[in-house]
Amino acid sequence: MTTPETGNRNDALPVVSVRDLSITFPTADGDVHAVKNLSFEVAQGGALGVVGESGSGKSVTSLALMGLHRGTRARISGEIRIAGTDVVTADDRTIRAMRGNDIAMVFQDPMSSLHPQYTIGNQLVEAYLTHRPGAGKAEARRRAVEVLDRVGIPEPARRINSYPHEFSGGMRQRVLIAMGLVCEPKVLLADEPTTALDVTVQAQILDLLDELRRDLGMALILVSHDLAVVAGSVDEVLVMRKGEAVERGDVRRVLGSPQHPYTRQLLAAVPRVEVTRAQRRAQLRAEREGRPVPVAAEPPRPAGQTGEEPLLVVRDVRQRFRIRGGLFGSSTDFYAVDGVSFDLYRGETLGVVGESGSGKSTLSRMVMRLLEPTEGSIVFQGRDITHLPERKMRPLRRDIQMVFQNPYSSLNPRMTVGESIGAPLRIQGERNSKLIRSRVQELLERVGLEPSHYNRFPHAFSGGQRQRIAIARALILRPKLVICDEPVSALDVSTQDQVLRLLAELQEDFDLTLIFVAHDLAVVRQISDRVLVMCKGKIVETGDSDEVYENPQHPYTRQLLAAAPVLDPDEARAHRAERARLRGGQPQAEAV
């Protein structure tokens, strides 16, 4: 394991060079300066990480590199050179010849970036034939199979005829990468290629990109909001904020001794798997009270040892779904949650982790009784609610509330946020509008928004703000139990950090019992007393959170741990090696 010889490559001609790039969008509310005076270079075979919070101009820059702002209202000034092509001034033909051939792009959302109505093969072949018009169909196809194989799609010759919807998110991202590779470009531009994916898959994709860069000698531009994501994969980092570069430099230097406060802030926001719950809690308290961070950690809360009655008892619950399929449409049973049991005590926080599809949401929805468990029992406050009819369940809903994963769809876009937050009260029979209003405004303030936001609609808020609103809504009935189903996975790290802080505060203030679901171990560790690790509907490991992290028993847990992004580039590489080892031991069964 050696460090890459970045020095050697510095003297090569840069394949990408950007000078004084400014991008402006004229809108009805005046010009939006999305990018201002941005300059950077990427050497042949080099790797640049572009990092910044949401809206900082990362995607706009990426699109500009591809010349994709042509024909839109965007105004571009400055100079962009990609492998000798001047993107700003070249004619359309030249740009088209450059796209896909010199520079290929992997987009943020693998779900929507592939054409749903053409086969994977068709889309790959098309990409190849565009730049190699002389090549025959057969050759293009062969090449397509080759690149699919290269990005790790099993049985590529067969899967080439599949449609995108038949692939999982991770596989689609691989296909997109393959599409970028098919003409062997000099630069691969990946715009948040892993944001939509869970940590396990994210790690795989990052590994793949890293490997490809090495093997094919491509330059890589990796865009992300998370410094930890780029840490292990790039040589150089560019930190952006509000369209401007605030810091740029060698990855170790920037991460090790950040100069700019914003970079420091970004770094602080990255959840760290190595920070224990107790440390985190202490740190938060200290920040709140303005005290310096205490060095000694509080002992973890002794849960369930006092002999008190558990708030929630879940025993052997299973949830069956019928999957229709096959030629004759015979349906098969599929257990999304399969024999899960746990107890939850008052004031405790239970973390649930697992990769996508492992049944976390299903479990949450069963506890919420949005689903009726097929088997097993759920006892809440001593009352068996497993099969309680909806009508009887209704009064109990005061005590159990939920915060949903997607802040964009969990609020009704046609209701003002005030109405949304007040709705639970109203539904539960409160008639006094004045009272509702004042309660709502109180809560708005409590979650860090202004009471005057009452009459605004959700679309006027950012993702983080919306998640605060959703939290306020969940709290207005003063529930005993709140289930948070991945409340932060759709947010960028900075926002994620704020929301997590808020949750921690609220938990203390309202004496909440929490079930906290996430796919990211680092996030879960920061907030939970105990952790359940789920895999394919089953619990594979459970325990005190620190125990689980420090001494993982199950290989799956270890795999998860190894997948968590870390800030230290060297450690990140170590993790990568560990992952390779784990994969080697447990060969490619899981094609994601």
Add this chain to the structure above:
Amino acid sequence: MLRYILRRLGASVVLLLVVTLMTFVIFYVVPRLAGRTTEQLATMYVGRAPTEAAIQATIQRLNLDQPLVLQFWEFVKGIVVGAEYTFGNDVVQCSAPCFGYSFQTYQEVFPAILDRLPVTFSLGLGAAVLWLLGGVAVGVVSAVKKGSIFDRISMGLALAAVSLPIFFTGQLALAFLVHDWDLFPNARYTPFTEDPVAWASGLMLPWLTLAFLHAAQYARQTRAGMLETMGEDYIRTARAKGLKESRVILKHALRPALTPILTIFGLDVGMVLGGAVLTEQVYSLNGIGRYAVTAIVQSDLPVILGVTLFGAFFIVLCNLAVDLLYPLVDPRVRAAR
């Protein structure tokens, strides 16, 4: 897939049965609820000089005095196994899909419909091809050149086409394009097998009129669909591959935009094949639509029933075709089943 096809087929059959029942109810039961007596009903079908004997005979022939259930049964039986009618000394065998027998034109309804089918088919399919191609082409150009003069003019024209009834455009077209300015030959149906050129030239004006009416909707739909798909991520992907803009538009953006149009197209074609009532009326084409109108004007109940069912049949058929085609066009639908 097989099971899906079978299920859709089964559903279509049931659908037709229900349509039959409802048709029957509307034409046989509603007038009675509205207070018509059996005699009054029969009188409507007798002819110009109704005698008491003739009225009674008609009641017998149409089974008007039988209980409604039995009348319905006879009706369905006729469709499934055929029926017999006596004329003079003749017994006429109305064979299997017997929609009944017209007491005004003295023809079996089904063969009469079949007889007119080529006219309606020629008119409908020809127009459908025109409006689909024309509408989509205009829609694509409008979407690509959004806000341009072309866009505005063509969308304005589309509105005009949608808002002007065909009896209006058709008659004016006849008066001016055919008679005053001699730009088009008179509308006339010549069987394709007889003379393809005459077939096409005789139908040109009806095609254009009918297509003009429908194309508008397609242009608008295509435009809206294109504007939507042009904003999709996969279009960006296609551009990033270095594809020519024309290919991006025609291959990547158009196809998803067309998918929802398939549904409307199915409905429209089904509807037109069931008889382009007004067009056939205006251009004096002896198709199913005009047959229907004549029947309605003459209260020729069996024909009205037959044509209605036949029309329903085509709509169901086209819907079925669309349903079966859909998975081919949009693979995601296949998965959803």
Add this chain to the structure above:
Amino acid sequence: MTAPLDAPESAQHAEPEAIARGRRDTESRSLTQIAWRRLRQDRVALGGGAFVALLILVAVFAPLLTAWFGHPPNQFHQDLIDPATQGVLKDPDDPWSGIDPTGGMSAEHLLGLEPVNGRDLFSRIVYGARISLLVAFLSTLLCVVIGTVLGIVAGYLGGWVDTVISRAMDIFLAFPLLLFAIALAGVIPDDAFGLSDNALRIAVLVFIIGFFSWPYIGRIVRGQTLSLREREFVEAARSMGAGTGYILFREILPNLVAPILVYATLLIPTNILFEAALSFLGVGVNPPTPTWGGMLSESLAYYTVAPHFVIIPGLAIFVTVLAFNLFGDGLRDAFDPRSSD
């Protein structure tokens, strides 16, 4: 290249809350406000809307208007008509003066006269707006109500309810609507359901159009509901203990308002034309009550002697349809959260 790049002063100190809040003042308006603002900027749509409003006023105040201009809609002016050609005379005092190609348009008769008996076309157009718009509005309302309720119920409840309603939609779609309308209208008696005359005929027209067109809007609503149902806010409402009624009509329905509104404005002109088509086929309101469709179909027999009689009702329908469409398009754009200004 290790030093931080020039940091602008705003970035010197961190301000996390500000970042989280986004401070996007431009977006601090409600959707309706934004829609209204967009609509206000959309001159074309506004023009359409203004015309529609004007039209409604004209229909409502038809008696006033015609009283003002002094010609009741059924008043004859046969002295201005050439009995032989049935067209309007160029010079009413000279029976041999020939046909006036403008159809007698003058300050006295703004839009000229009808052939044959010389009724004032302006008053007839004004009065015609009443029936045409009434039929169009009521039938649109009916099919919107039926379509929305059934569509939303089918989409939300799913299962057999959805199957039944969807099949019902298929069945209604499978009917050749025009044929049925004519057949039904033909057997409806003159007095029924406590209504008679034109009231009954209008009721029948409205019923037929509304009852047979609802599946179109039903399909749209069902489709939208299907996707809305999957949104987390519906689940959130359930988790608060909301009942089906609350979810359907308080949570989902407001999200359907835009497509419904848009579709309805597009449907209204269709229904005006439908009334016209029925008039053409001889099933409309009783004479001498004017309707646009009726006038249009009548006028075709006189297209050579009174071209204005063809053009004016045709234009009335066209402009109305245009106005509704422009307004509808504008509404759609205004309410579309994805369209950026």
Add this chain to the structure above:
Amino acid sequence: GDGGEGGGGGGNGASFDQGSTEIVNPSDATGGTLRYAISSNMESTDPGNTYYGYVWNFSRYYARTLLTYAAAPGQAGTELVPDLAAEMPEVNDDGTEWTVKLQEGLKYEDGSEIVAEDVKYAIARSNFGDQALPNGPKYFQQLLDEDDYDGPYGGDDPLEGFDAIETPDDHTLVFHLKEPFADFLYVLAQPQTAPVPADADKGEQYQSRVVSSGPYKFEDDYTPGNGLVLVRNEEWDPDTDPIRTALPDRITVEEGVDQNEIDQRLVNGELDVDLAGTGLGPAMKGQLVGDEDARNNLDNPTTGAHFYVNINTKVEPLDNLACRQAVQYAVGREGIQRAYGGDLGGQIATQVLPPDIPGADPELDLYEAASGKPNADKAKEKLEECGHPDGFDVNIGVRSDRPAEVDAVEAIQQSLAEVGINAQVKGYPSDTYTNTQAGSPDFVAENKLGLTYYGWMADWPSGYGYMSSILDGDAIKEAGNSNISELDDPEINKLFDEVISVEDPEEQARIYAEIDRLVMENAAILPGVFQKSVIYRPDNLTNVFFNPSWHMYDYMTLGTTETE
């Protein structure tokens, strides 16, 4: 018409309305295709199953009747002449037995001979039994002395028991009537007397291929809506036929062509005759009558139709004579006339009988209608008298799909409103109008249809043929009633009973005039207009003249110079 002043722009020197009184373009050149078109479908091609004058006229191409009308313009055209018959029929002394001799050697298209039994069979199928053909009139059934024959269908011998017509030999027919009937010769001129071989009869479906006895035969089977093509029947012998010129080689009929379209094609020379014979539609008429050149190609004859308003004698308050008279005075006829296009469209009527029927008395004008203007004062007086000084409410029925009638009714409504009579217009589809609405006394009573707009043409040019169905109290029927005013006046009924046995034409005419006067005194019918049509006469049409019996061109003489 003004006749005479020839020249002008007409391609062959014809002048305005010339065809109404003389033969235009006389020619005996054969050949070519004579092209007809009609805006609806033909009612039927079966001569036994039709009630429309144009079919009666047209069907003679392939179906010869016992008698028919002379092929001559003007009054001469109302003369009956033998067709199949060898000479005019003979009647016995008490007027109940008519003997008709057929010409010998007449042949069908297949060469077989036309015999008396075939005529008898044709009458049987169209008039008797519950499967009698529904569309035609039923005069034979009413007049013949027959009560136990139930039609040709069912038994082995179709004519068994049909004794009212005897066929002593193959060329003689003897008709036995219940009572004397002076107009019987006209009945024998109906198409129902065209022979039908019993073997070929398929009931109503016989229309698909009528076995020809005339100069033309069907080229293919006829399917309604698809039009008809006639070609020469070589078996027809011109020497036996006094009226048919058989000039064209082919005759085609196009069905279902829009009226505007027919008119356009006539003017463009793409068509020769509008089969329905009702003349141009308003659009083309308005265009041509103002055009000096085109006028020479127009004829402006009467159609024989009288359009009038039935004033129902049973519906309140019209059961009161004074109220009916008030209506008579209140309505200005000019408004009705305008609906038809002024003087060219019709002549104001003041009595029931059309002027060309013997007995018509144009002087009869009890309600001062001739001026065309209403007489409001008189109307008010009569209203006072009937106890409704401020007017009353009434419904007026009309066929809503006939624009001219709707226009007329609107004018009537206007007139009535002037004196305070508030008439509500009720539109009905024309197809059901006679059978189930206006033609059903129950319906009329239920819906208070005090006034109904209606039109009537004579089945043959005599007072009886014109008036009996609409004015005889005995003619009131439950369905398909034509006496819509439900006039049941004993005096009138008696006169109808008497007139059928009167043979002297003068005496007949006097009685018809008397009936007309009584009806008008009763105010049961509000005469409107005697309609006139404006017919376009294309230049290429030869031997054109208007036959007053058919109220259209005599189709049997037409030829064309156009050879396709």
